[in-house]
Amino acid sequence: MNNASLRILLIQDNLSEAKLLQQTLWHLGKQKWQVVHFEQLSDAINACSKSIFDIVLLDLSLPDSEGLNPVEKFYTEVPNIPIVILTELDDEDFALQGVANSVQDYLLKGQITPNLLRRAIRYGIERGQILKQLRESEHRLHFMFEQTFQSMALLTPEGIILEINQTALNLWGRQQQNCIGKPLWELESWNFSSENQEWLKSIIAKTADGEFVRHELHLHSTNDVMVWIDFSLKPLKDETGKVVRLIVQGWDISEQKRAEAEIMKAWEQERELNEMKSNFVSMVSHEFRNPMSVIRTAVELLELYNHQLSDQQRSKYFRNIQTAIRQMQQLLDEVLFWSRSDAGKLQYEPILLNLENFCSELTQTLQLSATQKHQIIFSFQGKDTPVLLDENLLRYILTNLLSNAIKYSPQGGVIIFDVNSQDDNVTFQIQDSGIGIPLKDQHILFETFHRASNVGNIPGTGLGLSIVKRCVDLHQGQIYLESQVGIGTTFTVKIPLSDHSVQSLELIESSSDLQTQSLLRDRTLRAIR
Template sequence: MSATPPDISRPATEQLDTLIERIGAVPLAEILRDLLEHSARALKVERVGYWSMESGGRAIRRELQFLLSEQRFDDELLHLEASSFPFYFKALHQGSNLVVSDDTMADPRLAEFQETYFRPLGISSMLDAPVHRHGRLFGVVCHEHVGEMRHWTATEVDFARYVAQWVALAVEIDGRQRAEIALRESEARYRMVMEHTPTPTVVLDLENNGRFLEANESAVRFYGVSRERLLSGGPADFSPEYQPDGRLSTESAREKIAAALDGEEPVFDWMHRGGDGRDIPCSVHLARMPGRKNPRIIAAVTDKTEQLRTEETMRRALENERELSELRSRFTAIVSHEFRTPLGVIMSAVELLRNYHDKLPVEHRVDLFEDIHAATRRMGDLMEQVLVLGGADAGKLAFTPELLDLEGLCAKLVDESLSATLHKCPIEHDFAPTLEGAIASESLLRHILSNLLSNAAKYSAEGSPVSFRVSRENREAVFTVSDRGIGIPSEDQSRLFEAFHRASNVADLPGSGLGLLITKRCVELHGGSIGFLSEAGEGTTFTVRLPVFG
């Protein structure tokens, strides 16, 4: 059961803004006390302390801690070495350096503290916000919650970050001369924080046509232009004319800036255009800078390119998973049918031969043996197709081009097709006399043409002629196979070359849905193309073009 999170109200943030106005006017220790106490009260956290980095990040030292229930500060110095707490220091130096833990006793990053520190003090949740200086980690504001575990909300995390930024500013200002700090205006403090954050951040001066007044180094790198070029323009100069939602960039920007001037802090998606002309999807957070009469807006920009790329990768992975699931279902259905039917034929024939062999006429026994042979061949053909397709997918389908007698091979394939289909359909063939010198892979050509001729006969009525023509156009051999069979319905044509997909009008005609996919793969290995024209009930014409002539 998690503890109920507190409400980080606007007065708490405004009170913090008022408190930080004292930075530079009072000693650092007093500012740290105010910030830690305010954070503890706003977040309702029992222990809030500030730790500074030492030894190049290999150690941290606790400077001060506020205890909420006792209403007092503990200034006892504690010192932690990375060698003794490797998991925690690794977490500090990775990613955004933010360590958010809802359950400290189960968090592997905090394993070194669990029995010696958390359990005795009853610390159940922890939120460590990094303090950056010149873009490097140099301290941590540690929030240690006592009691029931609590889930840190995004608002609480942002508030903790906000406090840590002001701690960074206080430490920075403490090292400067008091006279210089007294002369700076309130926006200089924002500028200091802005420079210390890795987030690209700019300040807009609305009295100067909304141009950029300040920009940190991250912003200069993000926009991909020089600082001088960046500060000579404004948002309109670094955005496309229209945003992805179709709105003009200038109109949309004015609307968001107006909302920020009214005290809101709009966060929205935006398309920026970098110095190289590349559009960059990002998220923008606007806020009005307090402390001045003239309106100025601070904008933090987050590049979303990697996030969107990751989302797209996940979307494609999900689509691939759905396609794979559908493919498995089709595979199971096709293979089950294509094996069950011939197995049934074989079992029935074997039973008759075993029980009635001597009583059956010789002609009947011959027919039964022919049935067994045909059924076995049907299963063998299916396995051969699966193995060929598997080889193609694994890149193991051999493409071994050689000089061959193209006309002789086509004639042989016609005879083989007639024999395999028991002369169901006559094949009218016409081979051009200019087919000499073809260089191709005979094994792949056999797959291509055998599948097309077999399908033409399979899906045509008995006796319906099949046309097979081979011609030459420059470097290409053009193979055309036409039939007058059942044709392909228009709704199936877009999926004709998918694995295990069969047209909706094939009825009980045998087939695996792999032949045309294998044909297409073999055509692609030749660097050729395959297309078709078909209409349900009117027949089909396949055309294959292969660059086999030099």
């Protein structure tokens, strides 16, 4: 210890002893040490609030305190000044107890020599500085422990919670006093299942044996919300290699997991899209190749052997060409319709329709294209008042369902087409006696490119019913099917009608001026849209 200036606080009620100590200190410090003396502990404590001292020499036997009370009182009020206590020989046990707590050193009265005093002051100041640094370091570590974004806890090797930071408390939604001293597995985030608790006990035992453990866990947090935690347990060893503490760390990775799920979902959608594109190319190539082969074959036969063919044979080849052309046209129509639908360009554009006339004309058109083995029976029930429906979407719905009824009834038969128009909805029902649809295929039949497993060589793209479903959805309607293999299939489409249909018709019919009718129709359509 150098002879730099020191400010020493002496608390001693015995004036003769105090004077002797002051003289010794004066000589030791070569007049550079400043000693301030107080007889009362309370006066000394008050002085510390106004002045800075490097060390305090504190007598244990003060009139206003007994035993270690003066040390406790002084340390409570002034914790940053090193304390050297002055004690009688028979108080040495108290002195040792003080050194084990907040005191840096002690001196026995009657045995104080200049060297002992110098040593006590030097050691007291040095030890005080070390303890101050330790407290500051502990404070910084505690601050980091509390402020880190990680959930952290300190456990005994048996899994008892010694400390837990605020992040962990926020995550688990608990108060610190409800956690300290409890086993980790008794917290509510862990005790929702005995299996979960047993697993935690097992990994605590592994960590207590020196093993580092890390897992991703799905646990309860506040308000019973499930969160994903990157959870780890690390052993903390002493200089002999013995595990003395366990450090628990947890990172809330719920957002990361959600992002991963979104990426996986996007990847799956991309995979499905690529698969759909591949299926689309394969399907279009196959479906176009067949009718084109028919056309090419028929044309070559007509070109090479026309003069040798009978009129009946020529008619057969021309019918084959017309059928192939219709197939290709239907395929193109479906592809273009599906492309518009997939691009979001399919719009609901209702107009006033005479539903009975519309369905009757559609039936006649499809009957002409059907074979003689098929017969479409159309019936209409309900009010014949015009209704607001999208003509193009409705035409596609009914054309596709009726065409399928014909196509998937290869042996022919009757196809029943019933329409029932009420005030609030219209129901279309199309029933055939064809090959039917297996039960396992019915729930995926409206998905793109899916066809029933029993269609065999009957041509088709797997697009038609998926487009029908979208057209029905645009009408805010529903579509149902009932089918049995070998017996037939019934499709039912139910579409709600606008309340404005009848009013709009009355307004239009009440106007004799064609231009006024057109304006009223346009306004009605805009209102509906």
